[in-house]
Amino acid sequence: MSNSIVKPYIPLCEPNLKGNEKKYVAEAIDSNWLSGGSFLNLFEKQLAEFTGAAYAVGISSGTTALQISLILAGVEPQDLVIVPNLTFVATANAVKYIGAEPILLDINPETWVMDLNLLRNFLEKETYIEEDSCYLSVNHRRIKAIIPVHLLGNMCDMNDLLALANKYHLTIIEDAACSLGSFQNGKHSGTYGVAGALSFNSNKIITTGGGGAILTNDAGLAKKARHLITQAKSSTTDYFHDTLGYNYRLVNPLAAIGVAQMECLPMYIKTKQEIVGYYQNELSGIGAQFQLISSNTISNFWHVSFLVKNRNELISFLQSQNIETRPLWIPINQLPIFRACWGIDKDW
Ligand SMILES: Cc1ncc(COP(=O)(O)O)c(C=O)c1O
Structure with a gap:
């Protein structure tokens, strides 16, 4: 027999399904309501109450939430949309699904979210306004929208961003995929723009396996979102579809998981905040640079993340100790389909 102690495996992030998930999924199945149903309605109500959004619309993923939000914002093929260069793809x-193109802007090196000074310089130097629309001077394409990404739970100064967006006629869609539970000045992420996208993928702070939601304060947009994600069927009896629709609605048994997860969300947030404090204290000696959380912002600290010089070595060492870590995303401009995107290399 070996005396060596096997260290317990510490995963980066795994779903916690120890609450009422099984019970509610069984109830959803027993109800025979699998597509829409009462759990979907309840989950949407819980999300709206928690975030303070007037409406939450359950959808199949964070990605589809972004796609539909872009349509709600009026983004059209050939438009440009400003996106931070560090985000999940x-x-x-x-933006590409709409037929539009992203303009990639670097992030702030300390907060890792949209750099508003860079954005201001870019808008001042490289764009012009005509008939209440903003255009990129170099090719006269319309810049219709901007997507701040609340990376790892942090947020850029949203009041500053709102003022800039207002001045340049840009519509804000928030990528709040990883920021459920993050607030700025008491206002939840995803509720500043015309629409905000949440994700409930299995590595998120709450999960439904796959799923997402659109947050909005606009009754008309919420109605339009529900219409678009149910194939744009304009009557319950006839198969009349009044525009291009999508089959994106979140299904009832997954929403049942979401309802159970929402019951635990305050505990998950508290635990994440305690865990990051532990890492910050313990790793101060190894030169780890943690994300600077913006003023007046409470982060959900979705993933504990830090910058180190010898990243790959550290990942291998931690792996040998049964501790899972991973590098953060490769910047978007380094991915083949986005290499030609206009923006990142310019010195504003
Ligand atoms: C910043 C960001 N945006 C969008 C998404 C997409 O969400 P989903 O995986 O639910 O489609 C994710 C998911 O990881 C994300 O982290």
Whole structure:
């Protein structure tokens, strides 16, 4: 027999399904309501109450939430949409799905979210306004929208961003995929713009396996979102579809998981905030640079993340100790389909 102690495996992030998930899924199945149903209605109500959004619309993923939000914002093929260069690829993909192109802007090196000074310089130097629309001077394409990404739970100064967006006629869609539970000045992420996208993928702070939601304060947009994600069927009896629709609605048994997860969300947030404090204290000696949380912002600290010089070595060492870590995303402009995107290399 070996005396060596096997260290318990510490995963980066795994779903916690120890609450009422099984019970509610069984109830959803027993109800025979699998597509829509009462759990979907309840989950949407819980999300709206928690975030303070007037409406939450359950949808199949964070990616589809972004895609539909772009449509709600009036983004059209050939438009340009400003996106931070450090984000999960889904943010930029959603722009492409519309037939629009992202303009990639670097993030602030300390907060890792949209750099508003860079954005201001860019808008001042490289754009012009005509008939209440903003255009990129170099090719006269319309810049219709901007997507701040609340990376790892942090947020850029949203009041500053709102003022800039207002001045340049840009519509704000928030990528709040990883920021459920993050607030700025007491206002939840995803509720500043015309629409905000949440994700409930299995590595998120709450999960439904796959799923997402659109947050909005606009009754008309919520109605339009529900219409678009149910194939734009304009009557319950006839198969009349009044525009291009999508089959994106969140299904009832997954929403049942979401309802159970929402019951635990305050505990998950508290635990995440305690865990990051532990890492910050313990790793101060190794030169780890943690994300600077913006003023007046409470982060959900979705993933504990820090910058180190010898990243790959550290990942390998931690792996040998049964501790899972991973590098953060590769910047979008380094991915083949976004290499030609206009923006990142310019010195504003
Ligand atoms: C910043 C960001 N945007 C969008 C998404 C896409 O969400 P989903 O995986 O639910 O489609 C994610 C998911 O990881 C994300 O982290």
